[in-house]
Amino acid sequence: MNMEEMINKYFRPGRLPHIWCPGCGNGVVTGCVVKAIAKLDLPKDDVAVISGIGCSSRASGYLDFNTVHSAHGRAIPFATGVKLADPKLNVIVLTGDGDATAIGGNHFIHACRRNIDLTVVVYNNSIYGMTGGQYSPMTPTGSKATTAPYGMIEPDFNLTELARAAGATFVARATTFHAQMLSDLIVKGIQHKGFSLIEAVSACPISFGRQNKMGGPAEMMMWQRDHAVPIAAWDKLPEEKKEGKFPIGVLYEVEGRKEYTEAYDELIAMAQGGK
Amino acid sequence: MSRVLLLQGNQAVVEGAIAAGVKFFAGYPITPSTEVAESLAEKLPQVGGKFIQMEDEIASMGAVIGASLTGKKVMTATSGPGFSLKQELIGYACAAEIPLVIVNVQRVGPSTGQPTSPSQGDLMQARWGTHGDHWLIALTPASVPECFELTLRAYALSEKYRVPVILLMDEVIGHMREKIELPDDYSEFPQAERKQPDCKPEDFKAYATDESLVPAMPAFGSGYRWHVTGLVHDETGFPKGTPAATLAAANRQRAKIENNLDDIVQVENYRMEDAEFAVVAFGGGARTAYETVDMARKEGLKVGLVRPVTIWPFAEAQMKELAGKVKGILVHELNCGQYVHEVERAVNGKVPVSLYAKYDNEPATPAQLLEEVKKAMAAL
Amino acid sequence: MSLKIYTNRCKGCGICAAFCPKKVLAVNELEKIEAVAPENCIQCGQCELRCPDYAIFVHKEGDEK
Numbered sequence: 001m002n003m004e005e006m007i008n009k010y011f012r013p014g015r016l017p018h019i020w021c022p023g024c025g026n027g028v029v030t031g032c033v034v035k036a037i038a039k040l041d042l043p044k045d046d047v048a049v050i051s052g053i054g055c056s057s058r059a060s061g062y063l064d065f066n067t068v069h070s071a072h073g074r075a076i077p078f079a080t081g082v083k084l085a086d087p088k089l090n091v092i093v094l095t096g097d098g099d100a101t102a103i104g105g106n107h108f109i110h111a112c113r114r115n116i117d118l119t120v121v122v123y124n125n126s127i128y129g130m131t132g133g134q135y136s137p138m139t140p141t142g143s144k145a146t147t148a149p150y151g152m153i154e155p156d157f158n159l160t161e162l163a164r165a166a167g168a169t170f171v172a173r174a175t176t177f178h179a180q181m182l183s184d185l186i187v188k189g190i191q192h193k194g195f196s197l198i199e200a201v202s203a204c205p206i207s208f209g210r211q212n213k214m215g216g217p218a219e220m221m222m223w224q225r226d227h228a229v230p231i232a233a234w235d236k237l238p239e240e241k242k243e244g245k246f247p248i249g250v251l252y253e254v255e256g257r258k259e260y261t262e263a264y265d266e267l268i269a270m271a272q273g274g275k
Numbered sequence: 276m277s278r279v280l281l282l283q284g285n286q287a288v289v290e291g292a293i294a295a296g297v298k299f300f301a302g303y304p305i306t307p308s309t310e311v312a313e314s315l316a317e318k319l320p321q322v323g324g325k326f327i328q329m330e331d332e333i334a335s336m337g338a339v340i341g342a343s344l345t346g347k348k349v350m351t352a353t354s355g356p357g358f359s360l361k362q363e364l365i366g367y368a369c370a371a372e373i374p375l376v377i378v379n380v381q382r383v384g385p386s387t388g389q390p391t392s393p394s395q396g397d398l399m400q401a402r403w404g405t406h407g408d409h410w411l412i413a414l415t416p417a418s419v420p421e422c423f424e425l426t427l428r429a430y431a432l433s434e435k436y437r438v439p440v441i442l443l444m445d446e447v448i449g450h451m452r453e454k455i456e457l458p459d460d461y462s463e464f465p466q467a468e469r470k471q472p473d474c475k476p477e478d479f480k481a482y483a484t485d486e487s488l489v490p491a492m493p494a495f496g497s498g499y500r501w502h503v504t505g506l507v508h509d510e511t512g513f514p515k516g517t518p519a520a521t522l523a524a525a526n527r528q529r530a531k532i533e534n535n536l537d538d539i540v541q542v543e544n545y546r547m548e549d550a551e552f553a554v555v556a557f558g559g560g561a562r563t564a565y566e567t568v569d570m571a572r573k574e575g576l577k578v579g580l581v582r583p584v585t586i587w588p589f590a591e592a593q594m595k596e597l598a599g600k601v602k603g604i605l606v607h608e609l610n611c612g613q614y615v616h617e618v619e620r621a622v623n624g625k626v627p628v629s630l631y632a633k634y635d636n637e638p639a640t641p642a643q644l645l646e647e648v649k650k651a652m653a654a655l
Numbered sequence: 656m657s658l659k660i661y662t663n664r665c666k667g668c669g670i671c672a673a674f675c676p677k678k679v680l681a682v683n684e685l686e687k688i689e690a691v692a693p694e695n696c697i698q699c700g701q702c703e704l705r706c707p708d709y710a711i712f713v714h715k716e717g718d719e720k
Contacts, residue, residue: 003703004712023668027707045498061502066495069504071367077334081341084325085299089496110330179704218673271320
């Protein structure tokens with residue numbers, strides 16, 4: 001299946017063009033999600049896509065699966081309910097950096113801890129785009145935002161490290177420049193039995209790029225190319241050369257840790273056996 | 276075969292939930308509702324259901340909405356501060372028309388208040404707690420057996436009308452132990468069923484309705500793929516913010532409830548046949564009122580009790596009718612006066628309406644309420 | 656012609672033009688992408704891979720089944 005056929009198959013008819021601004025990376029990330037589902041040939045009825053609120057979370061409405069555009073920060077709790085109630089569904093969460101790590105931060109770490117089989121794709125554009133450019137917990141220190149006119153003084157989350165520390169069992173990162181890698185990582189995340197995080201570094205040319213003089217959409221994509229380092233190379237990089245750069249690829253993966261819904265099925269067997 | 280048990284109200288809710296076919300509970304520990312979670316943590320897996328203790332009350336609401344989308348009957352339970360936290364997603368469930376039941380065992384507020392003391396202070400919050408115009412149902416049990424019955428009824432209404440139903444308990448009812456007779460086999464209880472589409476999946480419009488105004492709701496994974504959103508949406512389920520779409524959504528969500536008040540609103544009358552004066556009380560407050568009415572009758576006072584079982588939507592017709600039957604009404608509630616304003620609005624000056632508000636952490640005694648009844652009657 | 660452009664989806668962001676190694680593409684005065692030198696296309700797929708709007712597809716030879 002070529003890309004055009006994938007778009008025709010997995011997007012709801014008549015819903016394109018999408019609402020995202022010119023050059024927004026959300027379309028690339030969403031395309032990578034669709035490519036991953038196509039590669040795995042998942043039946044559409046067996047996929048649930050749950051999003052929160054914000055620019056990236058509009059993705060669910062375009063996709064022809066069982067879809068929920070939930071509430072701000074709450075995509076993961078909704079998804080937890082869907083997955084636990086019907087574990088046969090492949091549950092994919094599409095969320096943004098503000099949605100997942102600020103208002104939804106508590107839900108995020110607890111879903112990691114439970115190791116529930118969700119595939120969470122965080123569209124990280126470093127800013128609140130829908131509301132016009134306010135800082136998020138993933139806005140890099142020093143960057144400008146409409147609510148940080150003098151520059152962001154707070155340190156930003158390293159989300160992949162946070163996920164790992166909280167108990168996620170598959171943690172990866174790619175960028176919209178590395179679109180092929182991104183869809184490959186989403187494939188691995190969906191295949192992984194347990195909580196998967198894929199951080200998709202994306203560009204918001206309008207609300208982040210302009211304020212921070214990053215250039216246009218193409219320049220922001222080139223920035224990703226020039227600052228992302230594949231993990232194998234990253235591991236060999238001396239500390240001083242890591243400054244300002246970030247690793248991409250599979251950053252952490254562990255097999256064999258009990259997945260939550262499987263653990264619950266064992267609990268049911270125990271509860272019923274004890275009768 | 277049946278068994279006679281001595282149960283708390285909270286435990287009777289759990290039995291009602293199992294009998295209703297609940298297969299999913301998400302919650303967070305909070306006094307005085309915690310027994311509901313504890314008991315379902317034990318019982319749900321025994322019937323193949325799932326229990327999860329979420330990281331907070333908001334997450335609990337999110338999880339039950341998600342589980343409801345898979346076709347399961349779902350419950351969450353909370354009190355005071357937790358009920359406040361749940362409000363945003365109660366609004367989501369109203370907007371997206373998700374069947375679910377929220378148990379709120381009211382305690383004294385605001386804030387942490389008095390966690391182990393009874394109150395009916397969430398009455399208005401149960402109706403208007405979330406932002407925006409919305410319509411939902413709240414039921415108020417006044418005994419342990421009624422906790423069981425109204426839990427079953429909550430599912431019947433929630434599934435039929437695709438609306439969140441609040442089981443608005445109070446600490447008196449939640450923690451009171453009473454005799455209850457339950458069958459050994461719950462399979463005799465009718466299982467509320469969610470309307471399913473009768474069209475092909477490709478023709479399915481998620482919020483298209485027939486004359487019932489209630490859209491069909493296929494489960495995720497059933498082959499009918501649809502989009503759920505808290506944004507204003509049209510019959511396709513996709514966001515549409517035009518004035519016409521906004522009006523259509525609000526009017527239908529209102530009409531599906533307000534066209535069916537005869538089915539939804541239940542009011543119990545106690546010794547009202549020849550009553551000249553009515554006490555209006557509900558939940559834990561009604562327990563005092565039954566006794567007060569009996570005491571008044573012994574003294575020759577023609578007093579009766581009108582007990583709203585459905586607390587929302589408001590029993591407008593019943594209260595209007597009451598105003599034509601009695602000479603005066605005393606509303607007794609365990610708060611500073613919330614329901615009384617609704618009663619006054621319905622009665623509209625036809626007969627005097629007075630209030631016995633009890634908000635000192637303790638329910639009224641029958642004697643205290645009788646004294647208030649006498650005062651009100653003397654003032655007629 | 657191996658390039659397929661959905662003009663209605665294109666928002667003229669210019670990403671495809673910037674990443675095209677053969678300068679096949681340019682954003683026109685209507686802020687839509689246009690194949691200005693289609694004969695130079697080597698079907699590398701960079702435009703399709705990076706387009707955020709699913710507005711351009713490369714159909715390689717032998718791709719049409």
